Amino acid sequence: MPTDKGTTNKLCVFTNTNFHFGQGVSIVARPETARKLVDDRLLMKSRYEYPSSDVKYEAIDRPALGVGLFVKPEHRYFAGETIMVDYPTLVLPSGAVDSVDLNLLNNLRWKALLQLSKETRARTRGLAQSKGGYMDEIVNVFDTNAFTHEKAGDLHDIIFAKAARMNHNCLPNAFTRTNHSSFAMEVIALRDIRDGEEITISYLDASTESTSKERRNKLSSDWNFDCGCSICAPGKGTKEESDRRREKIAKERKLLQSSRGDAAKIMRHVETMLGLFDEEGMIMPKAEYYALAAHASKHLGRRKDAMEFAELAKGQWNIIFGPESRECASMDEFQLELGAA
Ligand SMILES: C[S@@+](CC[C@H](N)C(=O)[O-])C[C@H]1O[C@@H](n2cnc3c(N)ncnc32)[C@H](O)[C@@H]1O
Numbered sequence: 001m002p003t004d005k006g007t008t009n010k011l012c013v014f015t016n017t018n019f020h021f022g023q024g025v026s027i028v029a030r031p032e033t034a035r036k037l038v039d040d041r042l043l044m045k046s047r048y049e050y051p052s053s054d055v056k057y058e059a060i061d062r063p064a065l066g067v068g069l070f071v072k073p074e075h076r077y078f079a080g081e082t083i084m085v086d087y088p089t090l091v092l093p094s095g096a097v098d099s100v101d102l103n104l105l106n107n108l109r110w111k112a113l114l115q116l117s118k119e120t121r122a123r124t125r126g127l128a129q130s131k132g133g134y135m136d137e138i139v140n141v142f143d144t145n146a147f148t149h150e151k152a153g154d155l156h157d158i159i160f161a162k163a164a165r166m167n168h169n170c171l172p173n174a175f176t177r178t179n180h181s182s183f184a185m186e187v188i189a190l191r192d193i194r195d196g197e198e199i200t201i202s203y204l205d206a207s208t209e210s211t212s213k214e215r216r217n218k219l220s221s222d223w224n225f226d227c228g229c230s231i232c233a234p235g236k237g238t239k240e241e242s243d244r245r246r247e248k249i250a251k252e253r254k255l256l257q258s259s260r261g262d263a264a265k266i267m268r269h270v271e272t273m274l275g276l277f278d279e280e281g282m283i284m285p286k287a288e289y290y291a292l293a294a295h296a297s298k299h300l301g302r303r304k305d306a307m308e309f310a311e312l313a314k315g316q317w318n319i320i321f322g323p324e325s326r327e328c329a330s331m332d333e334f335q336l337e338l339g340a341a
Pocket residue numbers: 064065066067068127128130144145164165166167168169223224225226227228229
C-alpha cells in the first residue's frame with residue numbers, strides 16, 4: 001500500500017488491480033480507513049454480474065444529452081428488477097479533508113487513476129465532464145459522475161463507471177441501492193420500464209417535494225444542465241401544475257406532523273398525500289405513507305383497510321429495500337399481529 005506521508009494527513013492510495021474480474025479499484029483514504037475497507041472485505045465481495053449478452057440495456061449517445069442508458073428493443077424491466085450491479089473504479093474522501101493540502105490531494109487522485117489498468121483508466125477518463133472553464137480533468141470527472149456513499153464510517157465520492165452513464169429525471173424510473181457490507185451498487189427498476197425507454201435516476205433526493213425552480217438551480221449549479229423532463233419543461237403547463245402539487249404536498253406534510261395522536265386526521269392527510277403522489281408520479285415516498293395509513297386504520301378499527309395498506313407498503317418496500325429488508329419484516333409482523341387480534 002503506497003503512502004504519501006507528511007502534510008497529507010496520512011492519506012494513501014490503495015490499488016487492487018484484480019478487483020471485480022480485473023476491473024480494478026483505487027482508493028484514496030487514511031490508512032486506517034483503507035485498512036477497514038479491506039479488512040471488512042468490502043473489496044473482496046464482488047458478486048457475479050450478468051454475462052453481457054443478458055444485459056437488457058444499451059448506451060446511446062444523443063446530441064445535447066450525451067450518453068444515456070436505454071432498454072434494448074424487445075426487452076423490459078419489471079418494478080423491483082435489478083438492472084445492473086456496478087463496482088467502483090475510484091474512491092475518494094468526500095468533501096474537504098481536514099489539513100490536507102489541495103495540491104497533494106490532487107496528486108493522490110491522479111496517482112489513484114494512473115495505478116489502474118489502461119482500460120479502466122480510459123473508461124474513467126471517458127466519462128462526462130460537465131464543468132466548463134478551467135478545471136482539472138479528474139476533479140471534473142468526479143464532480144460530474146461521483147456517487148457519495150458511507151463506507152467504513154466515512155463518506156466517500158465513488159466512481160461507478162457503468163452507472164455514471166445514467167441521466168437524470170425528476171420523475172425517475174430507477175434508483176440506486178447500496179449496503180454497508182459491500183462496494184457493489186445496484187440499479188433497480190422503480191416501476192416497469194418498457195423497451196426503448198431511457199433508464200433514469202434522480203440526482204436529487206427523489207422523496208422531496210422541491211419545486212422546479214429549486215431543482216433547476218441545483219441541477220444547473222452542480223451538473224451544469226437544464227432539465228427537460230415532463231415536470232420541468234416549460235410551455236405545457238405541466239411544470240406549473242407540478243409546482244402547485246408539490247406545494248400542496250409540503251403543506252399536507254406539515255398538517256400531518258401536527259396531527260400526532262389523532263388517527264382520523266392522520267388518515268385524512270395521508271390519503272390526500274398518497275393521491276397527490278400518484279397524480280405527480282412520485283413513487284419513492286409512498287411506502288412510508290402506506291405504512292402510516294396501515295397503523296392509523298388499525299387505530300380506527302378498520303382492520304381490512306389496515307391489512308390492505310400494510311400489503312401496499314410491503315409491495316413498495318420490497319422494491320426499494322428488497323424482500324429481506326427489516327421494513328418488509330415490520331409489515332409482516334404488523335399483519336400477523338392484526339390477524340391474531
Ligand atoms: C453522470 S453524467 C450522465 C451521463 C452523461 N450524459 C454521459 O454522457 O456520460 C451527468 C451529466 O449528464 C448530463 N445530463 C444528465 N441528465 C441530463 C438531463 N436530464 N438533461 C440534460 N443533460 C443531462 C449533464 O451534462 C450531466 O452533467
